[in-house]
Amino acid sequence: MLGLRIFVYLVVALMLLPILITFPVALNAMPRISFPPAGLSPRWFLSILSDQVLLGSIVRSFWLALAAAIVAVAISLPCAFAIQRGKFRGREFLEMLITSPRMIPQIVLVLALLVYFESLGLAEKFVGLVLAHLVITIPFAFRTLLVSVATMDRRLEWSSAVLGANALQTFLRIMAPQIKTGLIASFIFTFILSFNNVTLALFLSGIGQRTLPVEMFTRMNVAGMTPVIPAISFVLALVGVMLFVILDRTIGVYRYLVGRE
């Protein structure tokens, strides 16, 4: 057990190292990527706020993720109810169909969407990007919500009906509280998934319309990256860790991420 423990903590250290290393590098006083940093200064963290292109991409990513998360959860919820409770033929097939976009390599999917959008005139449009994000986030939103719907206690709904509540009252007072955590988990998870996605926006966003991950990718890929990229990376990592801890301590990450009852 001790050997196992040492191994696990070694893995933990290796998992944290690449994320943590961005912090000292971002504190560099010089406009270059080096470790140990050549002089300490918070200038690159401050320059995030004055970098209009970067700020614009953050705002765009935020709206994109928000739109994708809201729509994905809103249209996946009725789906989850229909699949979980419906008694019609082809439910397994439909479930497989809805979760199938995650089986396709994203680079294949995005190439297909690029070609398709070109013929529809949706390429380089924000709405096209939202639609593409919906395709990849719905499988996850749907699986998460399916778990919530499956673990609901039907007897409470029957009692509510027997006691004379109408369908709306039953939904608001009995069903909504039971799936609340599932809804929140699914929303946060979908938001993160969409906010972090690089592939779709790399192919589908228009010139000057880059999302934050694409902007970071582009600056890394062409030479001359300044420590502003490590700085924004560290900020993103902090936000990600915070969201994770909140999710894990309140809802339990494993239950919802794996999407199993």
Next chain:
Amino acid sequence: MSRMPRKKLAATARSLSGVARRNPGLAIAALLPVLLLLVFFFILPLMQLLQLSMLARQPTLQQPAPGYSIANYARIFQDSFYLQMTATSIMLGVCTTFATVVIAYPVAYYITRISGWERTLISVACLLPIFVNVIVSILGWYILLLPFGVIQQALAALGMVSGPVQLLRTFPALVAVLTYEHLPFAVLILVSSLQAIPTDKINAARLLGASVPRIVRSIIIPLTMPGLVASVILVFSLSTSSYLAPILIGAQRIPVLPLSIFSYGTELQNWPLAAALAFVLLVLVVAISYAFSRAMNRISRRGEWEMV
């Protein structure tokens, strides 16, 4: 409440007990938005891509339909450059999958044995790449691997190397970064599969005098076989089709299929060839995953018989 008419009460109860069964129209309405989205923005685009991959060249205004052929596929399978690339892709996927599962299994086992804040800490660390942008972790690795970067300084301080070492643009570095990226998926699946093992089975084995390695070999591994197979398939398909690390860490020096899909699709705009390469990748991933799961099914079933 007691004054409520019996008939209405029964109707309300019925309306809630299986809305969809009573009213298939409602189920269809509930499914419709998602199904329409998937048909129009998932299935149709993929079909169009398949069609495009069979065009020798892109339709233009002068020649709206150039006619179908398998020229693109023939080009891929006749050119040793693409065959080499396909082999590299598979090799990269296999190495990454092996490393990921070997690391993830003990970690997942440890996670199921602990609770509270220690569990949160280890989970945060091991699931970090899901919550933090992939570009961030690639950037971290890039900094670590740079010439005269952190890893080289550490190795030099230990007296293991002297002079510059080439770490970026090497195959092992690429495997390391891809393993890092995909470890969370394997950990997630394996944790849930290890948690599902009934503790009384392990207790029974212990009572009957089985040693720890024996318990691991005869109970834990066979019972988590579905989880293992699932994580192998997921990690293999994700790592074989990733292109960000090959671009940023491999600097395009290690040619893999997704890289050429990316460059034909975006920079060179040769969409028919990009489409053909995309379908080669897709079929490759699906076929290898399917073959692997079939093979493992056969083996693990035999394992179950041994166990009984």
